[in-house]
Amino acid sequence: MKQILLCLLLMLFSTQLSAEKYIVGAQNIGYYPHYDFSASEDKGVGWAILEAFSAHSGHEFIYLSMPIRRLQLELLKGHVDFVYPDNPGWYNQVTKNTDKYFSSPLTNAITGTFVPKDNTGNSMERIKRIAMPLGFTPVNWQQQVDNKQTKLVWVSDIEAGMWLVQKGRVDAIDLETHVATHISKNVNGLAPLTLDLTLPHNEIPF
The missing domain is CATH 3.40.190.10 (Periplasmic binding protein-like II)
Structure with a gap:
């Protein structure tokens, strides 16, 4: 089954579905205000939107920060459910865009x-x-x-x-x-x- 890839909006999930836990693979570079998943509190706009969706839907997101290349490897292995951020125009040697779903962009x-x-x-x-x-x-x-x-x-x-x-x-x-x-x-x-x-x-x- 193809992995669902975040660029993000998680409108694919109905709020009426039972609450699930999802692992979000995130870039381990400080790119605030867009994202900084190493921060202890405010992790940026992308994180804030995900957390707002989590509070509304009941879904729980666990964030794993790692190098960009490893993100794609973990996605391919099925160890993460989503990657954030990502874009069809970005090049990587691990995954193919045809094997991934991209959501509408957050920003x-x-x-x-x-x-x-x-x-x-x-x-x-x-x-x-x-x-x-x-x-x-x-x-x-x-x-x-x-x-x-x-x-x-x-x-x-x-x-x-x-x-x-x-x-x-x-x-x-x-x-x-x-x-x-x-x-x-x-x-x-x-x-x-x-x-x-x-x-x-x-x-x-x-």
Whole structure:
């Protein structure tokens, strides 16, 4: 039977069904305000919506935070019922989109290329090294990467990636706008980065 995959809305479940317990496999990266399943209290918008549904329906959700690649492996093995977040446009070598069901998205995220304020307006050719959250699909930069014009620098921590930009160790970071704003406001000494609209950016639902 095909696994049901979360991007999410769980309207597939009738509130009249008997209460069930479901395991949600979640990315183990802090991407607040969208999600941060390592947080002790507020785990982000995705978690809040799931918890609201849980309270309304009686269904219980157990959250397991793990690396992105492992999420797909555990889904394939049947060890988790849902994966959050996910998107048909994201690449992985483990599962096929034809073997998964995607729900309607919970939110639309504006993702783009963030650079220091003084470095806006440069061409793509000037971006030689770009920080990317580990396991993410470089949708906006895939062609540049494939052509070896831009090198990906994987980071397991978003804040660390933003520091790399500020220190000049990479030219930019591929990031969601609300996430960038949240980190900039809450980390002392980290200067706000600017979303350069002349560089690749897009809207991604999940």
